[in-house]
Amino acid sequence: MTKDVVVTGADAVAPNGVGLETYWAAALKGVSAIQPISRFDATGYPVRLAAEIPPSDAESTFPRKLLPQTDRLTQLAMMCADNALAAAAVDPADLPEFGAGVAVSSASGGLEFGQQQLQRLWGTGWESVSPYMSFAWYYAVNTGQISIRNALRGPSGVVVSEQAGGLDSIAFARRRVRRGTPVMLTGGFDSVLCPYGVSTVSVATGVSHGTDPERAYLPFHSSSSGFVPGEGGAVLVLESRASAVERGAPVLGSVAGHAAAFDPDPSGSGGDGLARAARGALADAGLPAGAVDVVFADAAGSPDLDRAEADALTGLFGAGGVPVSTPKALVGRLMSGGSALDAVTALLSMRDGLVPPVPGLAPEEVDPRIDLVVGEPRGGEFRTALVLARGHGGFASAMVLTAP
Amino acid sequence: MARRAVITGIGVVAPGGIGTEPFWRLLVEGRTATRTITQFDASGHRCRVAAECDFDPLALGLTPQQVRRTDRVSQLAMVAAGEALADSGLEIDGALAERTGVALGSAVGGTTTMEREYSVLSEGGRNWVVDPSFAVPHLYDYFLPSSIASEVARTTGSLGPASVVSTGCTSGIDSVGYAAELIRDGEADVMVTGATDAPISPITVTCFDVIRATSARNDDPATACRPFDRTRTGLILGEGSAVLVLEELEHARRRGATVYAEVSGYAARCNAYHMTGLTAEGREMSEAIDLALADARVDPGAVDYVNAHGSGTKQNDRHETAAVKRSLGQHAYDTPMSGIKSMIGHSLGAIGSLEIAACALSMKHGVVVPTANLHEPDPECDLDYVPNTAREKRLDAVLTVGSGFGGFQSAMVLTSLERTAA
Numbered sequence: 001m002t003k004d005v006v007v008t009g010a011d012a013v014a015p016n017g018v019g020l021e022t023y024w025a026a027a028l029k030g031v032s033a034i035q036p037i038s039r040f041d042a043t044g045y046p047v048r049l050a051a052e053i054p055p056s057d058a059e060s061t062f063p064r065k066l067l068p069q070t071d072r073l074t075q076l077a078m079m080c081a082d083n084a085l086a087a088a089a090v091d092p093a094d095l096p097e098f099g100a101g102v103a104v105s106s107a108s109g110g111l112e113f114g115q116q117q118l119q120r121l122w123g124t125g126w127e128s129v130s131p132y133m134s135f136a137w138y139y140a141v142n143t144g145q146i147s148i149r150n151a152l153r154g155p156s157g158v159v160v161s162e163q164a165g166g167l168d169s170i171a172f173a174r175r176r177v178r179r180g181t182p183v184m185l186t187g188g189f190d191s192v193l194c195p196y197g198v199s200t201v202s203v204a205t206g207v208s209h210g211t212d213p214e215r216a217y218l219p220f221h222s223s224s225s226g227f228v229p230g231e232g233g234a235v236l237v238l239e240s241r242a243s244a245v246e247r248g249a250p251v252l253g254s255v256a257g258h259a260a261a262f263d264p265d266p267s268g269s270g271g272d273g274l275a276r277a278a279r280g281a282l283a284d285a286g287l288p289a290g291a292v293d294v295v296f297a298d299a300a301g302s303p304d305l306d307r308a309e310a311d312a313l314t315g316l317f318g319a320g321g322v323p324v325s326t327p328k329a330l331v332g333r334l335m336s337g338g339s340a341l342d343a344v345t346a347l348l349s350m351r352d353g354l355v356p357p358v359p360g361l362a363p364e365e366v367d368p369r370i371d372l373v374v375g376e377p378r379g380g381e382f383r384t385a386l387v388l389a390r391g392h393g394g395f396a397s398a399m400v401l402t403a404p
Numbered sequence: 405m406a407r408r409a410v411i412t413g414i415g416v417v418a419p420g421g422i423g424t425e426p427f428w429r430l431l432v433e434g435r436t437a438t439r440t441i442t443q444f445d446a447s448g449h450r451c452r453v454a455a456e457c458d459f460d461p462l463a464l465g466l467t468p469q470q471v472r473r474t475d476r477v478s479q480l481a482m483v484a485a486g487e488a489l490a491d492s493g494l495e496i497d498g499a500l501a502e503r504t505g506v507a508l509g510s511a512v513g514g515t516t517t518m519e520r521e522y523s524v525l526s527e528g529g530r531n532w533v534v535d536p537s538f539a540v541p542h543l544y545d546y547f548l549p550s551s552i553a554s555e556v557a558r559t560t561g562s563l564g565p566a567s568v569v570s571t572g573c574t575s576g577i578d579s580v581g582y583a584a585e586l587i588r589d590g591e592a593d594v595m596v597t598g599a600t601d602a603p604i605s606p607i608t609v610t611c612f613d614v615i616r617a618t619s620a621r622n623d624d625p626a627t628a629c630r631p632f633d634r635t636r637t638g639l640i641l642g643e644g645s646a647v648l649v650l651e652e653l654e655h656a657r658r659r660g661a662t663v664y665a666e667v668s669g670y671a672a673r674c675n676a677y678h679m680t681g682l683t684a685e686g687r688e689m690s691e692a693i694d695l696a697l698a699d700a701r702v703d704p705g706a707v708d709y710v711n712a713h714g715s716g717t718k719q720n721d722r723h724e725t726a727a728v729k730r731s732l733g734q735h736a737y738d739t740p741m742s743g744i745k746s747m748i749g750h751s752l753g754a755i756g757s758l759e760i761a762a763c764a765l766s767m768k769h770g771v772v773v774p775t776a777n778l779h780e781p782d783p784e785c786d787l788d789y790v791p792n793t794a795r796e797k798r799l800d801a802v803l804t805v806g807s808g809f810g811g812f813q814s815a816m817v818l819t820s821l822e823r824t825a826a
Binding site: 040041042044045046047069098101102106107108115117118119120121122123124125126127129130131132133134135138139140141143144145147148150151152153154155156157158159160161162164165168172175195196197198199200201202203204205259260261262263264273276391392393394395 | 448449450502505506511512513518519522523525526528529530532533534535536537539540541542543544545547548549550551553554555557558562563564565566567568569570571572578582585589591606607609610611612613614615617671672673674675676677678679680688691808809810811812
């Protein structure tokens with residue numbers, strides 16, 4: 001049945017691990033990548049902490065021709081897509097000419113590249129600006145470059161709703177598969193970790209101005225002081241179950257349900273937008289709330305937003321009714337990359353029967369209504385995961401993923 | 405029964421006038437709104453011409469706080485959304501609010517404010533480590549393109565799914581296509597959709613200067629954009645927004661709404677060829693056209709009008725001419741095909757929705773709008789591009805196409821309800 005859309009491959013590029021299994025091992029160990037910003041001198045900045053992707057060997061294999069045309073994050077997104085295709089054992093050459101498309105969300109485009117060119121324009125003059133500027137900064141850059149690199153000529157799209165964009169893009173890709181495109185690459189990638197980007201985030205509601213890496217981003221804790229920005233994301237390969245079965249592809253899970261909502265007051269009581277999105281996603285999946293085995297929370301890290309999310313979760317599951325995982329507390333908030341990465345993390349949790357923890361802090365500090373996975377991975381059989389995301393401005397999105 | 409998405413409201417902010425009426429008059433009269441850039445001192449630039457909106461957000465009803473926290477790109481859409489909702493007669497409240505979503509296209513989002521603030525934080529481009537103490541309170545809102553959707557959701561009272569669709573220069577077709585699919589799939593009953601861009605700033609003018617994509621015909625701004633004309637020298641940037649109220653057909657019928665047209669077909673393809681280049685054959689655009697026609701159940705021979713991408717570059721004109729011939733066959737030669745970028749410039753992500761609005765108005769009035777500045781046809785472009793003068797023609801099935809950096813190719817079909825009934 002074409003309605004059943006499955007994930008047959010994925011890859012992740014996260015601050016605590018580049019590559020799917022490297023990231024997953026770090027997440028299970030609770031390895032945090034939050035540290036003082038090292039990419040530039042941020043000593044005078046109100047935001048001093050971030051989760052940066054370290055340089056990796058993989059980057060040395062990136063085609064040299066493309067280096068001057070692309071932001072570093074675009075390069076990482078392209079490598080991530082390569083790996084996701086390989087994991088799914090998809091060779092685009094085997095597909096019909098228009099048989100695969102790309103929908104990778106981005107809220108930042110190639111921002112560092114953009115700042116470099118702004119400096120040339122304002123500091124030197126327009127003639128010194130890169131001829132690649134017209135396509136290296138804008139939000140469709142990762143989707144366009146992945147399409148060209150892999151000769152994917154099918155339907156593409158870039159859905160942007162800040163942190164919610166990763167889930168909304170996976171839902172977009174699911175719609176494309178349901179309407180007949182054999183394979184879709186989807187997910188999200190973002191970075192703000194250049195001087196202008198960090199300056200921009202420094203005035204965002206709810207960003208942490210803390211300087212202690214271990215205490216700066218503590219979702220659902222009474223001492224939470226906001227979120228820490230991170231960078232990276234994930235790419236997933238979606239196709240119909242029939243097609244996956246036919247070619248004997250590994251199946252990580254199904255994209256069983258999705259819904260999105262707008263909430264003009266996301267910190268209001270009841271977490272109304274998030275609750276509506278979650279109920280909508282469950283209805284779309286045809287599952288009751290009781291079927292959910294684990295929740296990957298939006299985990300904003302600021303008291304009012306955390307309380308609103310706890311309200312929503314309690315309304316759905318009752319107090320402590322379901323384990324809640326917040327792996328983004330280890331890698332920061334990655335905007336559209338964050339919810340895509342959470343979706344991948346949820347699939348890996350179901351695959352291995354392990355939910356990743358955050359380092360254990362005093363239990364009395366955690367919202368008593370939330371069964372937060374801390375200290376050690378939580379083991380068990382997880383068949384259904386709910387992933388939640390809220391995007392700055394009022395976006396709410398929810399996705400139900402089910403085990404194969 | 406299959407759910408169908410119809411246009412019941414239109415709002416426009418375009419060069420040449422604010423509102424649907426001045427927009428339509430400009431197009432029908434074949435006048436151009438391209439002029440020497442006034443929004444910044446472009447005197448040193450290669451291209452110094454653009455199609456600008458004379459736009460005063462406060463005079464048009466936005467509050468000082470709305471203006472402070474938004475880039476012009478959002479303001480254009482907020483005003484257009486207000487006109488579209490008033491035009492539709494729809495009140496978004498009660499249970500309808502949760503069934504109303506927002507999907508707005510934009511290629512470059514709040515770039516203009518981002519650049520202005522960059523120049524302050526960097527002390528005029530002097531410093532790589534910019535000074536965050538000069539960051540204004542709403543900088544993160546300007547930075548996020550998704551702010552466009554959240555602002556419009558707020559002003560319209562929409563509580564359903566909201567997002568921005570940002571596929572470069574096809575954003576304005578892709579956003580409406582996305583909105584139509586949400587209605588067809590039952591995720592919303594009403595979508596406030598369309599697109600907006602406000603790219604007339606040094607950095608975006610520079611982007612096109614350095615690749616010589618824009619026309620340098622600075623001495624004759626009014627005729628600077630000449631699609632399908634052998635004397636063309638490139639595109640002219642524009643700005644603006646068109647917002648549509650898209651509504652599920654039965655919902656519109658129950659309240660007796662006036663329907664402009666049905667968004668009956670949509671498809672997108674990628675050329676996977678080059679970030680800025682187009683193939684001479686137009687295979688991918690042709691594929692998008694074929695699929696959009698099939699989606700709309702419209703025979704290629706039944707297309708009454710093609711709204712061209714018509715950006716004013718030789719590469720584009722030949723690419724889309726080839727694509728339309730490939731899809732419509734001999735019928736392409738009998739089908740009027742015109743490009744409104746000749747009049748209102750290329751407003752990047754916004755233009756696709758402005759073109760959809762133009763198509764819907766053309767269907768309502770039974771008029772094909774012209775391609776302006778077309779006096780010496782390119783012999784390689786041998787279709788009927790409706791030079792300079794509008795024509796009366798009943799339009800029941802209309803095709804609009806777009807191309808964008810990244811290789812994106814999109815096509816949309818609008819049909820009249822009378823056609824479906826017949």
